Amino acid sequence: MIGAQALIGSLVSAGVDTCFMNPGTSEMHFVAALDAVPEMRGILALFEGVAAGAADGYARIAGRPAAVLLHLGPGLANGLANLHNARRARSPVVAIVGGHATGHARYDSPLQSDIEALARTVSGWVRTCGTTRDLTQDAMRAVDAARRGQIATLVLPADVSWSDGAAIAAPRPAPSPQPADAGQVKVIAGLLAPDAARSAGLARSARSARSEGSARSEGSARSAGLARSAGSAGSAGLARSAGSAAMLLLGGTALTERGLAAASRISAATGARLLAETFPARMEVGAGIPAVNRLAYLAERAEAQLTGLDHLILAGAQAPVSFFGYPGRPSDLVPAGCTVVVLAEADQDAETALEQLADQIAAETPPVLARAARTAVPPGPLTASTLASAIAASLPEHAIVSDEANTSGAALPQALACASRHTLLTLTGGAIGQGLPVATGAAVAAPDRPVLALEADGSALYTIQALWTQAREQLNVTTVLLNNAAYAILRMELARTAAGEAGQRASRMLDLSDPTPNFAEISNGMGVPATRVHLAEDLDQALRRAYAEPGPHLIEAIMSR
Ligand SMILES: Cc1ncc(C[n+]2csc(CCOP(=O)(O)OP(=O)(O)O)c2C)c(N)n1
Numbered sequence: 387m388i389g390a391q392a393l394i395g396s397l398v399s400a401g402v403d404t405c406f407m408n409p410g411t412s413e414m415h416f417v418a419a420l421d422a423v424p425e426m427r428g429i430l431a432l433f434e435g436v437a438a439g440a441a442d443g444y445a446r447i448a449g450r451p452a453a454v455l456l457h458l459g460p461g462l463a464n465g466l467a468n469l470h471n472a473r474r475a476r477s478p479v480v481a482i483v484g485g486h487a488t489g490h491a492r493y494d495s496p497l498q499s500d501i502e503a504l505a506r507t508v509s510g511w512v513r514t515c516g517t518t519r520d521l522t523q524d525a526m527r528a529v530d531a532a533r534r535g536q537i538a539t540l541v542l543p544a545d546v547s548w549s550d551g552a553a554i555a556a557p558r559p560a561p562s563p564q565p566a567d568a569g570q571v572k573v574i575a576g577l578l579a580p581d582a583a584r585s586a587g588l589a590r591s592a593r594s595a596r597s598e599g600s601a602r603s604e605g606s607a608r609s610a611g612l613a614r615s616a617g618s619a620g621s622a623g624l625a626r627s628a629g630s631a632a633m634l635l636l637g638g639t640a641l642t643e644r645g646l647a648a649a650s651r652i653s654a655a656t657g658a659r660l661l662a663e664t665f666p667a668r669m670e671v672g673a674g675i676p677a678v679n680r681l682a683y684l685a686e687r688a689e690a691q692l693t694g695l696d697h698l699i700l701a702g703a704q705a706p707v708s709f710f711g712y713p714g715r716p717s718d719l720v721p722a723g724c725t726v727v728v729l730a731e732a733d734q735d736a737e738t739a740l741e742q743l744a745d746q747i748a749a750e751t752p753p754v755l756a757r758a759a760r761t762a763v764p765p766g767p768l769t770a771s772t773l774a775s776a777i778a779a780s781l782p783e784h785a786i787v788s789d790e791a792n793t794s795g796a797a798l799p800q801a802l803a804c805a806s807r808h809t810l811l812t813l814t815g816g817a818i819g820q821g822l823p824v825a826t827g828a829a830v831a832a833p834d835r836p837v838l839a840l841e842a843d844g845s846a847l848y849t850i851q852a853l854w855t856q857a858r859e860q861l862n863v864t865t866v867l868l869n870n871a872a873y874a875i876l877r878m879e880l881a882r883t884a885a886g887e888a889g890q891r892a893s894r895m896l897d898l899s900d901p902t903p904n905f906a907e908i909s910n911g912m913g914v915p916a917t918r919v920h921l922a923e924d925l926d927q928a929l930r931r932a933y934a935e936p937g938p939h940l941i942e943a944i945m946s947r
């Protein structure tokens with residue numbers, strides 16, 4: 387069998403049966419083999435950033451990797467920003483990058499470049515396949531690496547792809563989630579509720595549990611090392627004194643329904659505050675789920691959320707840092723004197739660790755679930771507030787929401803907390819142009835769920851070609867395109883960075899008018915039927931119509947200025 391055909395067959399047998407792609411000459415045998423292995427669904431994207439972001443969205447919803455097929459170094463480079471976001475989301479992605487035939491590379495023809503160097507900027511695993519015989523084993527290693535929550539890049543020289551001598555490889559078992567350190571669960575039980583922990587037969591000092599744990603494994607040594615104190619309290623300060631304030635910062639798998647329910651029980655039983663990371667890869671939200679605020683994007687607001695804390699407990703989240711450095715402002719947002727303790731690292735099973743903790747210290751306490759609030763849509767021009775009401779009021783059950791609404795979305799978190807239950811996907815790595823591709827991939831992974839993309843105008847224009855793929859594949863995506871004719875957030879950042887007043891020339895760099903893009907026309911031109919609305923009540927009606935009809939739709943929401 388030729389390499390390309392065995393590769394695709396092996397990927398399918400390992401459960402990787404969707405490939406978002408933008409191919410070129412070096413990938414022609416891969417493309418041709420799609421007819422020999424019809425179990426692989428090939429999905430064409432018209433820009434590599436769309437393919438990469440779609441693979442990310444697919445992985446966040448399916449919980450398993452898709453493949454992306456990219457054309458040499460330049461194709462990979464076009465996909466890097468969304469691969470960066472995927473890396474930050476810890477999404478499993480198998481990136482296959484075609485390369486020149488091995489004998490051709492030394493002639494330095496125009497598309498020759500250092501593919502591995504580019505790949506390493508985002509990938510946890512990189513390999514250039516040397517021979518057709520090894521190709522499918524290398525592919526299984528790539529799938530294995532991706533399933534650990536990273537991007538695995540396999541560079542595939544054209545001759546390895548076209549030569550004979552490959553065989554379908556047997557799939558490997560999927561790795562189980564990495565457990566958190568049981569010693570840390572006990573430490574934190576003792577910290578949050580010393581009495582409950584003791585009566586549960588855990589009468590061991592926090593300190594000895596911790597040092598035992600750290601002797602056991604590399605993972606626990608790592609977490610023990612992360613118990614740090616900004617003051618001088620040190621590890622001896624881990625027993626929580628009466629009246630001290632503790633918070634659980636939730637990220638990664640802590641943001642599932644189970645994780646959030648366990649966190650809510652812990653909070654209700656101990657008074658510990660709850661907060662979620664600023665940009666979760668995936669978070670369950672809405673009626674029936676505990677409502678948990680997210681750490682603010684703006685550092686000064688985040689500082690206010692964290693103020694007065696004595697203990698910060700990380701469950702699948704990183705310690706809070708400012709998104710950017712600002713003149714005279716701190717980067718580390720942990721309040722002075724606050725101890726940071728790790729319940730579960732970002733790559734560990736935070737969901738189970740929270741349940742174990744809840745069972746130890748909140749056995750009798752139920753979670754506090756958000757109750758559905760039927761919101762009326764206040765009629766009138768579209769502001770952040772009326773927009774949020776219209777989105778929340780019309781949201782169908784079990785929707786997937788891809789949120790790249792940026793400044794127009796300021797009022798969404800509050801409105802959506804009591805809306806129909808949904809899965810929220812956010813801009814994990816700050817590289818804009820993610821929302822439409824992620825929505826596209828999510829809709830491929832869950833064809834039976836409505837997908838809503840809330841997309842700011844400036845961000846949309848990085849990867850607007852995603853609309854064409856949605857039309858081609860007839861995906862159930864409704865996009866609300868938020869047209870404020872500006873890079874509005876950068877106007878605010880100009881002031882916050884103390885860069886000075888925007889003069890006329892600077893203002894032009896942050897302004898999207900003159901001409902203002904017409905997104906309804908762009909969308910219709912890409913094959914996605916579009917309407918334009920100026921009023922909240924019209925948005926509400928347009929959304930309900932779009933959800934009721936299969937296939938993609940776009941609603942251009944002209945924001946009031
Ligand atoms: C790949 C990438 N390029 C540039 C930026 C810098 N950037 C951050 S926000 C922004 C403008 C966002 O404008 P828009 O999406 O319209 O949202 P608004 O601020 O208007 O709500 C830009 C250019 C970025 N974050 N990522």
Ligand SMILES: [Mg+2]
Binds near residue numbers: 843868872
């Ligand atoms: Mg804008």
